[in-house]
Each structure stands twice: as structure tokens, then as C-alpha cells.
Amino acid sequence: MTTRTESVPLVDLGDGNPMPQLGFGVFQVPPEDTAQIVLWAFEVGYRSIDTAAAYENEAGVGEAIARSGLSRDQVFVTTKVWNDDHGHDRARRSFERSLERLDLEYVDLYLIHWPAPAAGRYVETWEALCELKSDGRARSIGVSNFLPEHLERIIEASGVTPVLNQIELHPRLQQPELRAFHSEHRIATEAWSPLGKGQLLGDETIRGIASAHERTPAQVVLRWHIQLGNVVIPKSVTPERIEENFHVFDFELTADEMEAIHGLDAGDRTGPDPATFG
Numbered sequence: 001m002t003t004r005t006e007s008v009p010l011v012d013l014g015d016g017n018p019m020p021q022l023g024f025g026v027f028q029v030p031p032e033d034t035a036q037i038v039l040w041a042f043e044v045g046y047r048s049i050d051t052a053a054a055y056e057n058e059a060g061v062g063e064a065i066a067r068s069g070l071s072r073d074q075v076f077v078t079t080k081v082w083n084d085d086h087g088h089d090r091a092r093r094s095f096e097r098s099l100e101r102l103d104l105e106y107v108d109l110y111l112i113h114w115p116a117p118a119a120g121r122y123v124e125t126w127e128a129l130c131e132l133k134s135d136g137r138a139r140s141i142g143v144s145n146f147l148p149e150h151l152e153r154i155i156e157a158s159g160v161t162p163v164l165n166q167i168e169l170h171p172r173l174q175q176p177e178l179r180a181f182h183s184e185h186r187i188a189t190e191a192w193s194p195l196g197k198g199q200l201l202g203d204e205t206i207r208g209i210a211s212a213h214e215r216t217p218a219q220v221v222l223r224w225h226i227q228l229g230n231v232v233i234p235k236s237v238t239p240e241r242i243e244e245n246f247h248v249f250d251f252e253l254t255a256d257e258m259e260a261i262h263g264l265d266a267g268d269r270t271g272p273d274p275a276t277f278g
């Protein structure tokens with residue numbers, strides 16, 4: 001396959017491992033199409049893939065890696081343990097099944113998908129992830145959808161800080177307090193639904209900035225994330241959009257443009273509230 005030379009910046013995770021700042025998300029990519037779509041993403045130049053046990057398409061991600069001709073160390077793979085598999089032993093078994101479906105010997109990043117606080121087992125689950133990190137089969141470990149109170153509990157119980165928290169984050173939900181907490185604790189912020197599921201791309205402010213740069217609204221939103229230092233994982237099943245979303249490193253938003261997008265925060269979630277979900 002052709003390999004583009006354009007390179008994605010690497011973010012230093014708190015444990016010393018690097019992670020591409022831009023990756024490709026596969027939530028709601030149909031299992032039967034996943035291998036082909038991830039292969040398109042590899043051709044464009046993406047090298048980081050975000051999947052989860054709950055997406056039921058880990059096998060397609062694994063197939064794409066095997067067919068791509070890329071070596072294992074050229075690809076960064078993230079997967080996640082689902083809410084039903086919280087608890088020490090269940091989480092470990094779920095990890096084994098993910099590895100089997102991915103047909104890999106290790107993952108680069110393993111995340112707890114949601115804290116599911118009502119079940120009360122996320123601390124125990126985190127302890128299982130710490131063991132997987134010690135084994136070397138999860139090179140880095142982190143969480144998703146954790147609020148400060150959940151982060152504090154796992155750090156205190158284990159003494160291990162997650163390297164990253166993957167949270168819903170886009171111009172209509174900017175999460176300033178949570179991002180400040182991450183900075184204080186050296187936790188990388190990864191944005192899920194970085195495009196607000198595509199719903200905010202018609203916004204007048206974003207469209208105005210896009211036309212000033214002769215870029216698309218999606219590129220402007222992704223560039224905003226990149227300039228804030230967020231890791232982003234836009235999803236698309238459309239070849240032109242997969243390509244468009246990758247080309248966000250050759251232009252820059254001005255301070256005024258960043259400020260204008262800052263003004264769009266409305267605290268609007270597209271997904272569930274982590275305080276109650278699961």
C-alpha cells in the first residue's frame with residue numbers, strides 16, 4: 001500500500017509512550033465493513049485506531065492491520081472494556097477476548113469505557129488494568145468518561161494515574177473544568193465525537209472561519225482541537241471525509257478564531273451523562 005509522508009504529531013503520554021494526536025474512530029462502523037474502511041484510513045495515513053469491545057468490530061480492525069502490510073509497531077490500537085465486564089476477573093477475561101478478536105499480542109492503549117458508578121466496580125477494574133500494564137500486554141492504560149471524582153478515586157486506590165481520559169468534547173461541550181483537572185494531573189485529553197457527530201458543522205461561526213481558510217467546517221473543528229492539544233479520533237465511513245479529516249496540519253487558526261469557537265460552548269452533550277450512565 002502507499003504510505004503518505006505527511007506526519008501526525010505525537011503526544012507524550014504520562015508513562016513515556018507516544019500516541020498520534022489524530023486517529024480514526026470506528027464506533028458504529030458496521031462489523032462487516034470495518035476491515036475495508038480501516039484499510040482506507042491506513043491508506044490516507046492514519047496510524048491510530050479507536051475501537052471497543054462494545055463496538056463489535058475489533059475483528060475487522062485486526063483484519064485490516066493484518067492485511068495492511070504495516071508492522072505492528074507502526075499502528076497504535078486502542079480498545080475498551082465495557083460496563084458489563086467491570087470487576088477484576090471479568091475485566092481480565094474481557095481483555096483476553098479483545099486480544100483474540102484483534103489477533104494481537106498487545107494493545108497500545110486499554111481504557112475503561114465508562115465509570116458506571118452505580119455498579120461501584122471501577123476501582124477494581126482499574127486494578128486489573130494496572131496488572132495488564134505490568135504484564136506489558138496493555139502498553140498504556142487509561143479511562144473514558146471519568147469525572148474528577150472517579151479519577152481521584154482510582155489514583156488514590158492504586159497510586160497509578162491514567163495516561164488519558166477519553167471524553168465527549170467538541171465546540172458545544174468544551175469541558176473546561178475537566179480539561180484543567182487533566183492538565184494538573186498530566187492526563188491527556190482525548191475528544192470523542194470531536195465533530196459533535198457532525199451536528200455542529202452547519203454553525204455560522206465555524207462556516208465563516210472555514211471559508212476564510214478555504215477549508216471545510218470539519219477541518220476547522222479538528223484544527224481547533226489540535227491547537228488545544230487534544231487527541232482526536234473522528235469517525236467516517238465516507239472515503240472523501242476520511243481523507244479530509246486527516247489534512248489538518250497545514251493551516252493554523254488565529255487567536256481570534258480560537259476565541260470565537262471558544263464562545264460556542266453550550267454545555268450540550270450528544271451522549272449520556274457519565275455521572276449516571278451504566
Ligand code: NDP
Pocket residue numbers: 024025026027028050051113144145166167191192193194195196197198199201216218219233234235236237238241242244245271
Ligand atoms: P464524530 O464527531 O467523529 O462524527 C461522526 C459523524 O460525522 C458521522 O455521522 C460522519 O458521517 C460525520 N462526519 C465525519 N467527518 C465528516 C466531515 N468531514 N464532514 C461532514 N460530516 C462528517 O462522532 P463519533 O461519535 O463517531 O465519535 C468519534 C469516535 O469517538 C468514535 O468512532 C469512537 O471511536 C469514539 N467514541 C467514544 C465514545 C466513548 O464513550 N468513549 C462515545 C462515542 C464515540 P459518515 O460516517 O456518514 O461519513
